[in-house]
Structures are given as C-alpha cells and as structure tokens.
Amino acid sequence: MAKAGTLFIILFILLYITIGSGQKCIRQEQIITDESGRLLSWTGQECCSWQGITCSNKTGHVLKINLHNPMPFDYDKFYNSFDSDYAANYSKSCLSGEISPALLDLKQLQYLDLSMNNFSMIEIPEFFGSFKNLRYLNLSVARFQGNIPSQIGKLSSLEFLDMSDFWTNSLSADSLHWLSRLSSLKHVDLSGVHLGQAKDCNLVELRLDGNGFGGSVPQNMARLSSLTVLGLSSNFFNSSVPESLFNLRNLTYLDLSQNRFQGTIPKAIVNLCSLRFLDLSDSGFTGEIPAFGGCHQDLDTLRLSYNSFHGPIPESFGIFSSLRELDISNNVLTGSIPSSSGQLSNLETLDVSNNSLSGVVSESHFAKLTKLTDLSMFLNDLVFNFSSQWIPPFQLQSIKLTSCTLGPKSPTWLQTQRDVEELRISGTGISDRLPDWFSKLYSSVHYLDISKNNISGELPQFEEAINRPYRRLIMHSNSFHGPFRPIPSDVLLFDISNNSVSGNLNIPVQNGKILTLEVLIVSNNQLNGSIPSILCKIKTMTILDLANNQFSGEVPGCIGQMETLAMLDLTNNTLHGEIPSSFSSLTLSSLHLENNKFQGRLPSMENMTYLRILNVGKNSFTGVIPPWIGQMQNLAFLNLQSNEFHGEVPQFLCQLQELQLINLAGNNITGQIPSCIGNLTAMKTEHSSLEYLIMDVDYGGSISQIVNGIERRFTKTMPFLTSLELSDNNISGEIPENMTDLVGLRNLNLSGNNLTEQIPENIGEMRELISLDLSRNQLSGQIPTSLSSLTYLNNLNLSYNNLSGRIPSGNQLRLFDPSIYRGNIGLCGDPLPRRCDSDAAAAPPSNENDDRRTEDGGSDDSLFPWFYAGIGPGFLVGFLGVCGVFHFAKSWRYAVFQYIEARVR
Numbered sequence: 001m002a003k004a005g006t007l008f009i010i011l012f013i014l015l016y017i018t019i020g021s022g023q024k025c026i027r028q029e030q031i032i033t034d035e036s037g038r039l040l041s042w043t044g045q046e047c048c049s050w051q052g053i054t055c056s057n058k059t060g061h062v063l064k065i066n067l068h069n070p071m072p073f074d075y076d077k078f079y080n081s082f083d084s085d086y087a088a089n090y091s092k093s094c095l096s097g098e099i100s101p102a103l104l105d106l107k108q109l110q111y112l113d114l115s116m117n118n119f120s121m122i123e124i125p126e127f128f129g130s131f132k133n134l135r136y137l138n139l140s141v142a143r144f145q146g147n148i149p150s151q152i153g154k155l156s157s158l159e160f161l162d163m164s165d166f167w168t169n170s171l172s173a174d175s176l177h178w179l180s181r182l183s184s185l186k187h188v189d190l191s192g193v194h195l196g197q198a199k200d201c202n203l204v205e206l207r208l209d210g211n212g213f214g215g216s217v218p219q220n221m222a223r224l225s226s227l228t229v230l231g232l233s234s235n236f237f238n239s240s241v242p243e244s245l246f247n248l249r250n251l252t253y254l255d256l257s258q259n260r261f262q263g264t265i266p267k268a269i270v271n272l273c274s275l276r277f278l279d280l281s282d283s284g285f286t287g288e289i290p291a292f293g294g295c296h297q298d299l300d301t302l303r304l305s306y307n308s309f310h311g312p313i314p315e316s317f318g319i320f321s322s323l324r325e326l327d328i329s330n331n332v333l334t335g336s337i338p339s340s341s342g343q344l345s346n347l348e349t350l351d352v353s354n355n356s357l358s359g360v361v362s363e364s365h366f367a368k369l370t371k372l373t374d375l376s377m378f379l380n381d382l383v384f385n386f387s388s389q390w391i392p393p394f395q396l397q398s399i400k401l402t403s404c405t406l407g408p409k410s411p412t413w414l415q416t417q418r419d420v421e422e423l424r425i426s427g428t429g430i431s432d433r434l435p436d437w438f439s440k441l442y443s444s445v446h447y448l449d450i451s452k453n454n455i456s457g458e459l460p461q462f463e464e465a466i467n468r469p470y471r472r473l474i475m476h477s478n479s480f481h482g483p484f485r486p487i488p489s490d491v492l493l494f495d496i497s498n499n500s501v502s503g504n505l506n507i508p509v510q511n512g513k514i515l516t517l518e519v520l521i522v523s524n525n526q527l528n529g530s531i532p533s534i535l536c537k538i539k540t541m542t543i544l545d546l547a548n549n550q551f552s553g554e555v556p557g558c559i560g561q562m563e564t565l566a567m568l569d570l571t572n573n574t575l576h577g578e579i580p581s582s583f584s585s586l587t588l589s590s591l592h593l594e595n596n597k598f599q600g601r602l603p604s605m606e607n608m609t610y611l612r613i614l615n616v617g618k619n620s621f622t623g624v625i626p627p628w629i630g631q632m633q634n635l636a637f638l639n640l641q642s643n644e645f646h647g648e649v650p651q652f653l654c655q656l657q658e659l660q661l662i663n664l665a666g667n668n669i670t671g672q673i674p675s676c677i678g679n680l681t682a683m684k685t686e687h688s689s690l691e692y693l694i695m696d697v698d699y700g701g702s703i704s705q706i707v708n709g710i711e712r713r714f715t716k717t718m719p720f721l722t723s724l725e726l727s728d729n730n731i732s733g734e735i736p737e738n739m740t741d742l743v744g745l746r747n748l749n750l751s752g753n754n755l756t757e758q759i760p761e762n763i764g765e766m767r768e769l770i771s772l773d774l775s776r777n778q779l780s781g782q783i784p785t786s787l788s789s790l791t792y793l794n795n796l797n798l799s800y801n802n803l804s805g806r807i808p809s810g811n812q813l814r815l816f817d818p819s820i821y822r823g824n825i826g827l828c829g830d831p832l833p834r835r836c837d838s839d840a841a842a843a844p845p846s847n848e849n850d851d852r853r854t855e856d857g858g859s860d861d862s863l864f865p866w867f868y869a870g871i872g873p874g875f876l877v878g879f880l881g882v883c884g885v886f887h888f889a890k891s892w893r894y895a896v897f898q899y900i901e902a903r904v905r
Contacts, residue, residue, distance in 0.1 A: 011188070013431075038070070038093070042725035043598040054111070061108040069093055071359075073772065090876065092597060094118035099125050106131075113138040115162070121145040121170065121205045124163075138162045145170035148193065153178025158185055165192040169210070193232070207231035215239060219599070219690065222247050229253040233279065237261055251276040257303065260284050275299055281327065282306035289328070298322050305329040305351065312336075318343045329353040329376065337382070344366035351376040353400060360385050361404075369394050378402035378424065381521065389411045398422040405429045407453070407564045410438070420445055426474070427452035434460060444488075449474040451495070458482035459501065465487065475499070476521070487515060495521040497545065504529040505546070516540050523569065530554075531575075536561050545572035547592065554578075560585045566855040571595055571615070579603050594618050594639065604628050615640035617663065625650050625664070634658055636682065641725065642666035649674055649726070657681040660722045665749065669729035678738030683722050685744040686768060723747035727773065730754060735779075740765045749773040751797065760804075764789040771795040778802055783827075786815050799823045805835050 023093035032075035039053045047062065048055035048407070054064035071093040074086065095117045103109075109131050115138045124144050127273050128137070129151025137155070137502040138164045148163060148171060161182070166170045171193040191209040192452045202223050211312065222244035224230075228425065230251060238260040246268035254272065256278045265288030267842060272278075281303045288311035289304060299320050309331040315327070318340025326344070336359030344350075345368040356559035357380040372394040382885025389412075394588040396417050407429035414423075415437050423445055440461040442448055448471070456479040472493040480496065483503040487494050494517060505527050508517065529549040535544065535557035542565060551573040560582025561566070569592040579593070589610045595618040602621055603613065606628040612635060619645040629635065630652030638653075643665045648671030655663060660682035678684075722727045722740070734757035735750065742748075746768050755777040772793060779801040787796075788810035795815075797820050804826025814830045820826050828836040 001901060031689040038067075039096070042728065054471055056108070057237055062106050063108060064111035065106075065109065066113045067095060067117070068113045068138070069095070071116075073116055091118070096120055098122065099126055101125070103127075108133055110134060110157075111136040114142050115140040117142045121168070123147070124152075124171075125147055126151045128152060131155060135184075138158045140164040143168055143197070146172070146852040148178075150178040153181040156180060156184065158182050160187045161185060162187075162189040163193055163785075164189045166209070169193075185462065192355050196269075203227055205229035208235070210234040213237060217242055217245060219244055221245060224248065225250070227251060227272075231255040232259070232420045233257040235259050241266055246271055248272070250274060255279040256283055257281045258283065263287070267288055276322075277301045279303040281633070285309065288312075289314055289333075292318055292320075295318060300823055301325045301326045305331070307331055309344055311332060311340055313341075313357075315340055317341065318742070320347055321343060324371075325349040327351040329355070329363060331355050333357055337377075339364050341365055342369065343372070344369060347350075347372055348647055349374040353377055353381065354379040356380070358384055359383070363387065364392050366392060366394065372396065373419075374398040376400040376406055382403060384411065386411070386413050391416055395419045398654055400424045401428060402449070403428070407431055410435050415440075415441065417441070422447040425453075426450065429453065430455055433457040439463075443473075444471070446470065447472045449477055450478070452477045454479050459485045459496065461485060461784075462488045462491075470516075480657075484522075487517065487520075489515050491515070492540075493519040496520070496624035497521045497523040499525055499665070505532055505551075507532050507534045514538060515718075515763065520542040520543040521550070523571075527551065531559075531570075533558050535559070538562070540564060542566045545569040545571065549573055551575055555580060557582045559583070562586070566590065566610075568592065589634075591615065602626050606631050608632065609634065611635055613637045615639040617643070619643055621645065625653075627652065628735065629653070629863040630655060632656065637661040637721075639663040640667065644668060646670070647732070648672070649677075651676055654679045659683075660744075661724075663723065663725040663731065665725040665727040667729055669726070669731055671731065672733030673731060673736055673739070675738065677724075677736055683724070683742040683745045708740040721746070722768075723749075725749045726753065728752035732756070734758075735760055735774075737762075742766060744768055747771045750777065751775040753777055758782075759784055759787075762786055766790070767792075773797040774801065775799040775823075776801075780804070782806070783808055783813075785810075796820050803827055806838075807832065 001872035004094040009652050013673075024091075034639075039051065041049065044158075046062065049055055052066045053062060053064070055061060055221075056063050066888065071090055073090065088164065095114075096119060097746045104127055107725060110133050112131070112134060113136070121143055123146040124139060126140055126149040126796045127637055129149060132155075134155050135157050137152075137158060137160065139645065141164065144165075145168070152161075163171060169192050173193060184205055186449065187205040188203060189207045190211065191207050193211055204226055206224065206227055209231045210233070213232070214237065217232065217237055219242055222242070225248065227248050228250050232255065233255045234257070236259065240263040241256065241261055243266040246266055249271065251272050252274050254277065258281070261283045263285070265285055267290055270290055270292055275296060279301070282305065285307040287309065288531050289309050290298070297319070301323055302320070302323060305327045306329070309328070312335035313328065313333055313336045318338060320326075320342070320818070323344050326347060327349065330353070333352070333355040335357065337357060341350070341366045347369050348371050350369075350372060351374070353376040359382065361377070361382050361384045362387055370393045375396055375398065378400045379402060384401070386476070392413055397419050399414075399417070399420060399422065402424050403426070405428060406425060407670050408431040410430055410432045415435070418441065420442065421444055424447065426449045430450075432458050441462075443460045443462045449475050455826065459475070459480050459482065461744060462473065462485060462773045471488065471491045474493065474495045475492055476495045476499070477499040478499055480499040480500065480501055484501055484506050486506060501522070504523070505522065517538050519542060521543065523545045524547070526549065527546070528552035531546065531551055533556040535541070536556060539561055539562070540700055543566070544565060548571065551570070552575065554573060554577035555570070560580060565586055566588060567590040568588060569590070571592045571594045573596055576597040576599070579598060579602060584604050584607055585606070586608060587610060588608050590613040591611065592613070592615040594615050598616070598619040598621060600621065601623045602616065604626070609632070611632050614629070614632070614635060615637065617639040621640070623645065624647035625640065625645055627650070629638065630650065633656065635656050636658045638659060638661060642665065644667065645664070646668040649664065649669060651674045653659065654674060654676035659680055722745050724745060728751070731750075731753040733755065735755060737760050740760050740762050745766055748766070748769060748771070751773045752775070754781065758781035759774065759779055761784045763784050767790065769790050770792050772790070772795070775797040776799070780803065782805035783798065783803055785808040788808045793812065796816055799820055800823030803821075803824040806829040807821065807827055809830075816831070818831045821832060828834045
C-alpha cells in the first residue's frame with residue numbers, strides 16, 4: 001500500500017509504572033502523530049485515558065491495546081475498480097513502522113489487536129510469544145510477511161488467534177506443531193496463510209482457507225473432536241475426503257469448497273446432524289448426492305454447485321425445514337424437480353441451473369416458498385406450467401430462467417413480481433407481444449435479458465431509473481419492429497441486434513445527461529440515415545456495433561475522439577468516403593469496415609498497438625498494403641479482400657507472429673509469394689486436439705471467408721481460424737517450398753493467379769488442411785502423392801492448371817467430384833474416365849501411406865476426422881481476436897465480459 005507522503009506512527013511506545021495507589025505511563029520512544037488523528041490522545045502521563053488503551057480498574061495495569069484500523073477495507077474499491085481517493089484515505093488511516101520490544105514491559109497484557117494496518121512486510125516479532133497472559137491476538141491483514149514464529153505456541157492462555165492474510169498471502173508456517181500447544185485456543189483463523197499440518201488441541205473453530213494445502217486432508221484432523229467450525233476452502237487437496245473427517249459430530253459449519261477432491265462424498269456425511277452450513281461447491285466431487293437424513297432439520301445453507309454430481313435431486317431435500325439457501329447448480333443432475341421442494345418454507349435462494357433436469361415445473365413446487373427472493377433454473381429442459389390466474393407466494397428479486405420453456409404466451413405471473421432487479425428469460429420460447437404491464441415493471445431493472453425469443457411489437461419505452469444505476473438491457477434476436485427508442489442515460493449495455501427496428505439511430509441527450517454506455521449493439525436491423533455524431537460524446541464506449549443495417553453517408557471524424565473504444569463494427573452498410581484521419585488516434589483491438597463503399601487510402605493506425613482484427617474487405621481502398629501494418633505485433637486477423645490494393649505481398653507480414661488469417665484475395669497484388677511465408681508462427685502451430693473450448697457466442701464482429709469453395713460469413717466463435725487467401729490476384733512464380741511448414745493452416749486458397757512450377761512435394765505435411773484451392777493457375781507436373789495423407793481435407797480444387805500423370809490413390813482423392821481435376825489434360829486414372837498408359841501393368845495400390853499414418857497416430861483417432869469435418873463451416877474470428885487484448889486493457893475487459901455473459905445466458 002502506498003504511503004500518503006507523510007510520517008505515520010511508529011509502534012510501540014508504552015511502559016507503565018505503579019506509584020502508590022496511582023499509576024503513571026512513561027513513553028520510551030518518540031511518538032509521531034499520524035495524519036488521521038487516531039492517536040492524538042496519546043499525550044501526557046495518563047496512558048489509561050489514551051484511545052485504544054484499556055487498563056484494570058483495580059491495578060491500573062494495561063490489559064488491552066486495540067489499534068485495529070477503524071476504516072473499513074473495501075477490496076473491490078482497492079483492486080477491481082481502483083478508487084484513488086479511497087486508496088489514499090485508507091493509506092492515511094494505517095499505522096506503520098516497526099514494533100518496539102518495549103511492549104514486553106506490559107506484563108499483564110491480555111488483548112492485542114493490530115489488524116488492518118500496514119507494517120511494510122516486516123516479520124511478526126518473536127517476542128510476541130512472551131505475553132504469558134495474552135488471550136486475544138489479532139494480526140490479520142496487517143501486511144506482515146515471513147514465517148509465523150513458533151514462539152506463538154507459548155501463549156498458553158490464548159483463546160483467540162487471527163493471522164488471516166487475504167490481502168498479500170505472504171505469511172507462512174512450516175508446520176502447526178506450535179498450534180497444538182495452545183490448549184486454551186477456541187478460535188483460530190489462518191486463512192490465506194501457507195501452513196503445515198494441524199495437531200490435536202481443544203479448538204472450537206479452525207479456518208485454513210486459502211493456505212495452499214495439497215495432497216490429502218490430514219487424517220489426524222479427525223482428532224479435533226471439539227470443532228464446530230472447519231474451513232478448508234480454496235486449497236489444492238486432490239485425494240478423496242477421509243471418512244474420519246465426518247466423525248466430527250459437533251460440526252455446525254463445514255466448508256470444503258474450491259478444492260480438487262476425487263470420488264464421491266462419503267456416506268458418513270449424513271452423520272453430521274448438527275450442520276447448519278455445508279459448502280462442497282467447486283471441489284471435483286462425483287457420484288450421486290447423498291440422501292440426507294431426518295436429523296438435518298437445522299441445515300441453513302447447502303452448496304453443492306460446480307461438481308459432477310449425477311442422478312436425481314434427492315426427494316429428502318424437502319425435509320430441510322430451516323434451509324435458506326440451496327445451490328446445486330452446474331452439475332449433471334437429471335430427472336425432475338421434486339415436488340417436496342415446495343415445502344421449504346424458509347428458502348430464500350434456489351439455484352438448480354445448468355444441469356440436465358427436465359419435466360414440468362408447476363405451482364406445487366413453490367407452494368410454501370413465501371421467502372424466496374432468488375430463483376435460478378436456467379440451462380435446463382424444464383417446462384413451466386402455471387395457471388394464468390396463479391399468484392405466487394413470493395416476491396422475487398432475481399429471476400434466471402434462460403433456456404427453460406415459459407412460452408408461447410408471456411408468463412402472466414411475472415406481473416405480480418414488483419421487486420425484481422434481475423430478469424433473464426432468454427430463449428424461453430415466448431412468441432407473443434410484450435404485454436402493456438411489462439414496460440412499467442421491468443424496463444428499469446438493472447439486468448434485463450429477454451433475448452432469443454420471438455417477442456414482437458415495438459421496443460419497450462425505457463424510462464430513467466431511480467436509484468438503480470448501471471443497467472444492462474438485452475433484447476437481441478426477437479421480432480421487435482418500429483422506431484428506435486431513446487436509451488436511458490444510466491444504461492451500460494444496450495443490445496437490440498437481430499430484430500427489425502427501423503428509422504434513425506436516435507441518441508438524444510436526456511435531461512442534459514450524456515449516456516454512460518459502454519456497449520451498444522444494434523446490428524442486423526433496418527436502421528438508416530447517418531451515424532449520429534453525438535455518439536462521439538459518449539466517453540465510456542468500448543464496443544460499438546452498427547453492422548448489417550442501412551447506414552449511409554460518411555463516418556463522423558469525431559469517432560477518433562472516443563478514447564475508450566475497443567471494437568468498432570460498421571460491416572455491411574452503405575457508408576462511403578474516406579476513413580477519417582482521426583482514426584489514427586483510436587486504440588482499437590477490433591475494426592470491421594467490410595462491405596461498404598469506402599475509398600482512398602487507409603489512414604495510419606500505427607498507434608493501435610492492441611489491434612487484433614483489421615477487417616476492411618469489400619471496399620475500394622487503394623494504394624499498397626500499408627507499411628504500418630507491420631508494426632501491429634498483436635494482429636491476428638487481416639482481411640483486405642476485394643479492394644484495389646496493388647504491389648507485392650509485403651515481407652513484413654512474415655514478422656507478425658500472431659497472424660493466423662491473411663486475406664488479400666481479389667486485389668491487384670503482383671510479384672511472387674515471399675519465401676518467408678513459412679515463418680508465420682501462428683500458422684505453424686498444430687491444433688489437432690480438442691483442448692480448446694468451442695463456445696456458441698454471437699459476438700457481433702464478423703469476417704467473410706471462402707471455405708470449401710463457398711464464401712461464408714463467420715459469426716460464431718471458434719478457437720482458431722487459420723487461413724491464407726491470396727486468390728484472384730496477379731501473383732506469379734512458384735509456391736514456396738517452405739509454405740508447407742504452415743502445419744496449422746486449415747484453409748489455403750491460391751487460385752486465380754499465375755503460379756507456375758510444381759506443387760510442393762511435401763504438401764502432405766500440412767496435416768490440418770480442410771480446404772485447398774490451387775485452381776486457375778499454370779501449375780505443372782504431377783500431383784504429389786503426399787496429398788493423399790491429408791486426412792481432414794474435405795474440399796480440394798486443382799482445376800485448370802497444367803498438371804499431368806496419374807492421380808494419387810489413397811483416402812478421399814479418388815472420391816472427390818471429378819470436376820476438381822477439370823482443365824488438366826495430362827491427368828489420368830480414377831476418378832477420371834481417361835486411363836493411364838501403364839494401367840495394364842500397374843500393381844495393386846499400396847497402403848504404405850496408411851500404414852505410416854497409423855504409426856504416427858494420424859489415423860488412429862477416429863474422433864478427429866469427425867471433429868474437423870463438423871467444424872469446417874463454422875470458423876469465427878471476432879470473439880477470440882478481441883479477447884486477446886483484454887489482459888492489457890481493463891475497461892475493455894469489463895465491458896466485454898458483461899456483454900458475453902449477457903449473450904451466453
């Protein structure tokens with residue numbers, strides 16, 4: 001923590017002496033008063049009147065020193081959304097410096113609290129173990145470091161010990177042997193401290209959360225028979241949970257969350273009849289959820305989320321009459337929701353989301369849930385079947401039912417919910433107009449997601465919210481029509497893409513307030529007119545997606561003033577003119593200008609050091625490929641297709657190590673393919689595994705690409721799209737031999753050029769090729785036999801060249817349509833009707849290539865051909881490209897994660 005530029009108090013300072021019936025305190029060290037004024041009272045001889053000091057009424061001895069920082073520590077303000085004023089004020093309130101051994105003269109000290117201060121990463125003094133009468137010691141979050149001194153184990157009277165360190169995680173202990181000597185200890189909190197193994201003592205409360213433990217839970221922990229509270233969360237335990245742990249019959253609180261346990265929950269857990277709090281979430285458990293018995297009437301909180309539990313939800317959950325929170329989300333549970341859940345009269349939070357549950361949810365499931373405020377059942381196959389007259393017994397604050405079935409009519413029971421702050425009913429089968437009451441109740445909630453339905457009518461009229469800032473309004477993929485509605489000034493994310501909204505993009509200033517939008521997505525509508533320059537005044541904008549509309553005119557030059565803009569998508573409009581030179585001031589990570597009527601030269605964008613996607617295809621840009629592109633070291637996707645660029649393929653492209661898509665097709669490129677083309681690092685990486693997660697998220701950015709001979713627009717996320725498109729230019733010379741080093745390339749199109757000489761013999765090394773088009777060139781010689789080893793190839797075009805000789809056998813080369821060999825009069829053999837002269841004496845086809853592939857593993861895994869054949873038509877660059885930069889730009893990262901979360905849910 002940074003100091004505020006002033007001197008703070010140096011601790012410690014006290015001595016006391018008793019003279020007759022009175023007492024006098026003498027300071028042994030100079031006191032420097034801190035700016036916060038916490039110790040202004042520390043003057044004179046009467047130390048018992050000093051703030052934070054408590055003395056015995058009988059003896060006058062100092063019994064208690066409480067110098068806990070009174071200013072609350074807000075982790076979010078300090079880290080997640082850094083507040084410089086808060087950080088400065090908090091720093092001022094911290095005491096710092098060294099701790100003087102003079103403190104040892106306080107022989108009767110029973111209570112010492114130095115928590116939430118800043119001791120500048122010094123070690124905990126060993127002399128703390130000399131306070132024989134100390135009962136309370138709190139050094140938590142005080143920025144100590146190093147090993148906890150074992151001398152603490154000499155504090156035989158200690159009942160309370162807190163050395164938790166969630167801030168710096170810089171404290172450690174070689175073992176806990178010293179802890180076993182603290183026979184009077186009732187409470188200990190060592191969260192965030194790197195510790196050894198505990199021994200038996202009379203502990204009532206033990207918290208070892210976030211200590212970096214690995215391996216197994218120590219068996220001897222079962223000897224802590226007095227424990228009522230046990231916290232072992234956020235460690236790295238990776239074995240099964242020992243059954244002996246569930247012999248701790250006095251436990252009321254058990255937290256094993258965020259570990260890596262293996263196997264099932266031991267059945268002995270049902271013996272913990274005193275439990276009130278049980279958290280086993282995100283810990284790797286498998287099997288079925290145990291059927292808890294009738295002795296768990298006092299269970300208050302049950303969290304089993306983010307595991308791999310399967311099977312049905314136990315009917316016995318209905319006996320938990322005291323249960324307030326039930327979270328079994330993110331498992332693989334099947335079956336229906338037990339009707340007994342309707343008997344949980346104290347339930348406030350119910351989360352069964354992201355499982356494989358099915359069946360009907362009826363009114364009986366909520367019969368007695370009068371206290372329910374948070375309902376999450378999304379990402380299940382549940383059908384809600386309520387009477388149109390049903391009035392729920394609850395008033396919900398959060399409703400998350402995405403992907404369940406609520407429709408086709410708008411659910412009338414939502415009309416009764418007047419306290420909702422979050423409503424997510426995306427993809428719920430509603431095919432209806434929004435009822436009149438909807439706008440009044442729900443247009444001001446802080447998170448509204450009604451996307452992916454078939455809701456019709458005009459957009460709701462959004463009003464300015466009162467005391468509900470930072471709203472997110474998500475209504476994409478419906479059937480809304482009519483004019484664009486004004487956006488309230490407090491909205492952060494507004495998404496109405498994939499509707500039929502028309503008219504101008506009306507962004508008025510409301511009540512003198514400029515919008516605080518971070519994400520505006522209106523793509524795939526019927527909006528027209530010019531792009532309003534008032535957008536430039538929104539200084540918080542990070543994503544602006546106007547793609548696939550009917551916008552016309554020129555791009556406002558003031559867009560260059562949008563300092564926080566990370567993604568700009570103007571694809572598929574009728575915009576014209578030159579790109580304003582002010583674009584050079586932007587720091588975009590993704591720029592999409594494809595399929596407009598832009599002309600002239602691209603302005604310099606050398607300041608866009610974070611640029612990952614540059615998509616300006618299908619315009620009328622001129623000049624050579626700009627040299628400043630060679631400075632874009634983060635550039636991954638470059639689409640310049642169908643423009644009027646001329647000159648040669650620049651060698652500086654070979655230096656861009658992140659570049660995995662180059663599309664220069666349909667320009668006036670001349671010269672030869674540079675020999676350095678084989679140095680494109682991102683295209684040399686093989687991806688022939690399933691280690692990358694394919695996410696079905698419509699991000700907004702898109703790129704058109706020719707794959708399998710057909711031009712497609714890619715709008716779904718894929719982990720990698722590796723493509724080299726140089727087709728329909730005037731490139732001459734031979735195909736560089738080292739191009740075959742691009743073993744991660746999936747799409748290669750060199751068609752429509754003047755390439756000569758032979759196809760590289762070792763082209764079969766490009767094992768991940770899905771589409772290869774070398775047609776309409778002047779290539780000669782034979783088709784390399786190695787081409788037959790391309791197992792994933794599902795599109796090949798070699799037509800209209802000067803190729804000759806026998807078509808190689810093996811795999812799918814003879815299964816392709818014969819038209820792919822058309823225009824090569826020298827080719828012969830299957831599948832062409834022309835026979836080769838040597839056919840009569842030809843030996844049977846050899847399976848040598850197939851055998852070799854089996855040895856190196858290429859064809860043993862039958863999953864990969866299926867996998868690649870399935871993913872061929874689905875590549876996307878938008879999502880991956882933008883995410884690559886978010887590690888460096890925090891404001892962009894926040895906005896995009898909010899957006900992605902909205903689209904997934």
